[in-house]
Amino acid sequence: MAQLINYQFLCILIFLSLPFSSLSERCHPNDKKVLLKIKESFNNPYHLASWIPDTDCCQWYVVECDRKTNRINEFHLFAANVSGQIPKEIGQLPYLESLTFHKITNLTGNIPASIIKLTKLKRLTVSWTNISGPIPSFLSQLENLTSLDLSFNNFSGSIPSSLSQLRNLDGIRLDRNKLTGSIPESLGNMNPSFQYLYLSHNELSGTIPRGWGDLNFALIELNRNKLQGDISLLLGKNKTIQILDLSRNMFQFDISNMEFPDSLTSLDLNHNMITGSLPQGLTQLRMYGFNVSYNRLCGPIPQGGSLQNFQYTEYFHNRCLCGAPLPDCK
Template sequence: MKIHLLFIVSLSLLLSLPSPSLSAERCNPHDKKVLLRIKADLGNPYHLASWNPNTDCCDWYVVECSSTTNRIISLTVFQANISGQIPPAVGNLPYLEELEFHHITNLTGQIPSAIAKLKNLKELRLSFTNLSGPVPSFLSQLKNLTLLELNYNQLTGTIPPSIAKLTNLLAVHLDRNQLTGEIPVEFGKFTGSTPDLHLSHNQLTGSVPKSLGSLNFTTLDFSRNKLEGDISFLFGTNKTIQIVDFSRNLFEFDLSKVKFPASLTSLDLNHNKIFGNLPASLTSLNFQYLNVSYNRLCGQIPQGGKLQTFDIYSYFHNKCLCGSPLPACK
């Protein structure tokens, strides 16, 4: 009887203690409140079902807490059945370093100005959505940004020159939108790191600014625009560029006079107005991809290196280009 009574008393004391899951909660109360506001503004989607106010927000899906401050540092919403706009409340997560809304086709509206408040943000990935409006100039306030990924959207207008003020950028993805106007001259004035530039599948016009020739890029993709003129200044034996895609534009220059860097592994120039012949120096390059089709090239394809490993589709539809893998020169 005494043992039974002792068990009941012990059980009563145990039940009266606060729940360990609640007392040990790491989540910052302010961050938790903001996340619940974001969930509500998105219509309480099933994708965020784990965002239960009675649980620790550091354990919620698509968020991450810092191991030192316990503040929310990452919000990565991807492949979600979510409709609506990006909630301005995302700007109230002051420790956020990574913000992603990716592959959400029913996400609409413009990029909210509240994002400019995220001074610790390093990666901004808003891609594969139906966001519209301009690429906002306020993005230049995000001084710690290393990745700007706004591709596969419906963004319009011109590219803001102020993006070049971001000294920590490693990559800029503005491809597959509806951007117009010229590539900003300021894009040749990046200080600090030189970012990879992905501007393809837009409606950009004019000449590529000569200022870009002063920088040493690793990747340049200007394909499928309406750009024109001579871009040979982007090459040079002193460069370390590796991947170049200038295809499907209106570029016009003498390819035989171009000095290619030893670092070049991928060169796509198809569907332009490029003339001259293929320089023999191309045989010394370790190409993984090459396409110069649909231009105005002439002469024999140099023998050696990787040039004969590509099929005729890399070379055909030129003015008078000949030699393996094309038919022999007459």
């Protein structure tokens, strides 16, 4: 009996002497190895202080593990005091579905080509950084992407036409960069569920793709570019667009007979070269945002709906627009 007790006591001692992490750790050893290389590439920043080798990487800050596979499937680095380039080792996390680098001003260089190894990636965000160079055309190989956000960076050059190959995208954000050239016609061939597009604050020129007339956007922001031509194909009674901002471009068209969808809640056309008179159909809309200032409009502002809820500054600096909230027509 005494021997049995001693044996059980010995087993308990052996159990207690085992490292706790070896009994509870979920993290895949390959993922841990890659993450530690990424930490080293960033010169072991304080933001990644929880990345300690003898602890479970599924508990580390910045990353998440999938509950079924126990593989790293999310990597979100926000507002971190790190510097350098995106480590090429990021492409060695094959189960990643969501990848974010956001508000990291000391992040420079380019997006590494190794990212195309992330065949499961659905959401890619590189925003508010100093990443520069052209937007890589190889991003089109990330076939499972549903969201692409490359806003507030220093990307230059043209928009890759190959982005139209991303058939699962719900939307794209390329705003607040230094992009030039025209919007590729291929972007008019996006999938029918494509909902939103942010291209504002760039230096884009030319006309909008004709294929956009066949899409039903919810939101488009093209403001502060050098775009021109007619945008009537974006509107019409059968459309579902809610927010449309085309301000500070060189669009030139007659708005007089244009029809607007009932879904439209915000329309900003200021600082263009739009002619004609405001259509009566605008009074049927319930809008919280509206601006047609600095154009070439004439005639009375239609009375009714939301149009008189806006300030005179949303209407002024037109050729001969009149009526409330502007001075009365003569």
